[in-house]
Amino acid sequence: MRVKIGIIDYGMGNLRSVSNAVQAIEAEPGFIADPDGLSAFDRLILPGVGAFPDAIRQLRQTGMDQALEEQVKSGKPILGLCLGMQLMCSGSEEGGYSRGLCWFDADVARFPERLNLKVPHVGWNNLLQTKPHPLFRDLAGEQDVYFTHSYRVECNHWEDVLAWCDYGEPFAAVIGRNNIFGMQFHPEKSQRAGLTLLRNFAGEDIC
Amino acid sequence: MLKKRLIAVLIVNNGQVVQSVRFKHTNAIHYDAVHAIECFNKWAIDEIIIINVARTPESRNQFSDIIYRISGECFVPLTAGGWITDQDYADTLLRSGADKLILNTAFADDLPLVRRLFERYGRQCIVGSMDVMRLEDERTTVRVDRGRKDIGIDPVQWACFMVENGAGEIFFNSMDHDGARKGYNLPVLSMICDAVTVPVIAFGGVFTWDHLVEGFTAGAQAVAAANIFHYTEHSTRKAKRHLIDAGIPIRRE
Numbered sequence: 001m002r003v004k005i006g007i008i009d010y011g012m013g014n015l016r017s018v019s020n021a022v023q024a025i026e027a028e029p030g031f032i033a034d035p036d037g038l039s040a041f042d043r044l045i046l047p048g049v050g051a052f053p054d055a056i057r058q059l060r061q062t063g064m065d066q067a068l069e070e071q072v073k074s075g076k077p078i079l080g081l082c083l084g085m086q087l088m089c090s091g092s093e094e095g096g097y098s099r100g101l102c103w104f105d106a107d108v109a110r111f112p113e114r115l116n117l118k119v120p121h122v123g124w125n126n127l128l129q130t131k132p133h134p135l136f137r138d139l140a141g142e143q144d145v146y147f148t149h150s151y152r153v154e155c156n157h158w159e160d161v162l163a164w165c166d167y168g169e170p171f172a173a174v175i176g177r178n179n180i181f182g183m184q185f186h187p188e189k190s191q192r193a194g195l196t197l198l199r200n201f202a203g204e205d206i207c
Numbered sequence: 208m209l210k211k212r213l214i215a216v217l218i219v220n221n222g223q224v225v226q227s228v229r230f231k232h233t234n235a236i237h238y239d240a241v242h243a244i245e246c247f248n249k250w251a252i253d254e255i256i257i258i259n260v261a262r263t264p265e266s267r268n269q270f271s272d273i274i275y276r277i278s279g280e281c282f283v284p285l286t287a288g289g290w291i292t293d294q295d296y297a298d299t300l301l302r303s304g305a306d307k308l309i310l311n312t313a314f315a316d317d318l319p320l321v322r323r324l325f326e327r328y329g330r331q332c333i334v335g336s337m338d339v340m341r342l343e344d345e346r347t348t349v350r351v352d353r354g355r356k357d358i359g360i361d362p363v364q365w366a367c368f369m370v371e372n373g374a375g376e377i378f379f380n381s382m383d384h385d386g387a388r389k390g391y392n393l394p395v396l397s398m399i400c401d402a403v404t405v406p407v408i409a410f411g412g413v414f415t416w417d418h419l420v421e422g423f424t425a426g427a428q429a430v431a432a433a434n435i436f437h438y439t440e441h442s443t444r445k446a447k448r449h450l451i452d453a454g455i456p457i458r459r460e
Contacts, residue, residue: 016304020279049306050328083329118428120331120375122406124210124253124458144210144458146253146284148307148331150375167209189284189306192460 002028003202006041008068008084009033010058018047018081021188025199035067043202044071048083052094052108052151055083056101065101072103077179077206085175085182086153094151103180106155106172115168120150124190127163127173134205135162135174135181138196145173145183145190145197153184179207210458212253212429213419213446214408215436217243219259219289222269226434228386230338230354232260236437243437244277251460252283252443256309256334256378256408256431259289260353267296271303278304286334292317297324301332309378311336312351314369315358325373334408335374337365339395340382347381347395354382366399366407377407378431384412386434391418393425400426416449423455 005022007015009031022029022045032038046068048055059065072078080088091099092108100108111119124144129136152171155161165173165184175182181201187194200206217240218227224237237243240257247255257277259270267290274287287300288309297308308328313321314335325333338354339362341347349365350357360368366377379399381392391409400407406428413419413432422430436442450457 014301014304014306016275016278016302017285017306020304021282024282049301049332051326054327118404118406120405121209122331122376123212123428125208148284148375150330186284186306189282191282195282 002026003043004028004030004041005043005045005202006030006032006038008044008046008064010055010062010064014049015047017186017188018045021195021198025195025202027202033062035063038067038071042076044068044076044078046078046080046084046087048081048087050083052083052086052092052100053096053098055087056098059087059101068101072180075179075207077201078181079201080180080182081188082149082184082186085184086151088180088182089153092151104153104155104160104175104177104182105157106153106160106175108151108153110151111168117168120148121167122148125165125167125185127165128170129163130161133162133176134203135176135197135200137200137203139193143193145185145187145193147185149184153182208456210253210456211423211450212408213443213450213457214254214256214429214431215247215252215443216410216431216433217255217257218433219257219270219273220261221266222273224437225260226386226437227260230260230382230385236434240273241276241280244280247436247443251447251458253458254284254286254429255281256286258287258309261289262353264290264292266290271296271299274300274305275303288334288336292320294320294323294327301328307332307334309334309336310374311338314372314374315351318372321373330373330375332375333373334376334378335366335369336378336380337362337369338380338382339392347392350382362395363398363402366403370403370405374405376405377403379407379409380411382411387412388414390414391422391425393421396422396427397425416446419446419450420453420455423450
């Protein structure tokens with residue numbers, strides 16, 4: 001039986017890239033716009049390209065926020081990608097302040113000016129794993145993945161950080177707690193390394 | 208650390224991948240764009256930019272259909288553009304599998320559109336493309352509308368303007384260098400890299416792998432080429448080997 005992976009469709013971003021990648025790891029993708037449809041899937045992905053305030057508003061208006069909350073409680077593995085990871089946090093300073101889904105005790109903030117960096121952080125950068133995790137199976141050594149973002153996640157609990165990335169200073173690239181995970185980069189656009197991460201997320205021992 | 212990027216550009220005219228020489232597109236390279244993508248995907252390219260240069264907007268649906276077909280094979284970032292004149296078409300390209308939008312003429316003709324796209328998809332989704340040309344009096348100015356219209360503005364000023372108005376990256380091309388095999392327009396490239404706070408992609412004129420190194424030395428975060436990649440077997444791998452040997456930090460596969 002193929003693992004069924006539901007991709008949350010809340011009108012933001014290019015879902016086709018994610019669904020192409022899910023197909024490439026031989027899982028079965030499906031798009032979900034209806035909050036009642038979540039339970040039919042084994043795994044959920046919360047994708048996202050766009051601005052935080054619009055995205056969280058969309059999730060709330062459709063009732064998707066509460067439906068996702070129930071799935072989190074049921075123990076189903078859920079993965080947030082890029083903006084999707086940021087939405088899982090307490091809140092973001094993008095476009096004023098917006099409250100997030102509050103699954104992680106973490107804030108989303110712009111790369112600070114004091115670092116004097118080109119922002120957005122665009123391109124391939126390597127992961128620094130903090131501990132062994134089923135998510136990182138078959139990913140030994142230095143792995144580059146593709147980032148494109150202007151805001152970063154600042155975790156209040158370091159143990160939530162599964163991998164750092166360095167841009168000016170370390171920031172959270174992969175976060176995880178029990179059955180919820182977030183990746184600041186785009187595994188669906190990170191060739192072999194990205195597909196391996198997604199395959200591991202679909203694996204039985206992920207949580 | 209953040210790696211420098213090597214980008215392949217596909218110039219598409221009426222559904223075919225074509226060679227570009229000073230913005231003239233007479234020679235077809237691939238009759239099917241999907242085939243070109245299959246090669247690049249295998250050859251460790253870091254990103255793909257695909258631009259529709261057809262002379263008329265009727266080409267838009269055929270182009271978004273190509274994006275749909277190639278995105279199924281493409282597991283690196285895909286940036287698409289050409290004839291993005293309304294939000295619906297931008298949505299169509301993104302839904303077809305593009306990750307970023309490349310906008311050029313819109314920055315001169317329709318800033319409200321740029322603003323709507325920027326607010327909806329975020330700065331990281333908007334690549335501001337600029338074409339420059341050197342005039343007889345030695346001044347270099349920016350041209351829009353597939354190089355047909357001189358807007359008489361200084362390149363550095365225009366790059367800063369695009370960043371202020373939502374561009375998350377700058378894609379820099381010089382018409383005099385396009386297809387001319389003499390490398391990038393380094394003086395102007397270098398001034399733009401110094402002036403803007405977002406990553407700059409160098410394009411136009413690459414004929415040797417050393418030209419790529421020159422782009423990085425001038426300050427670009429990414430170097431792009433089109434024609435040269437199509438004519439050599441495993442070309443992107445060879446390019447990367449050359450960059451690694453030159454000490455440029457680049458993603459290895």
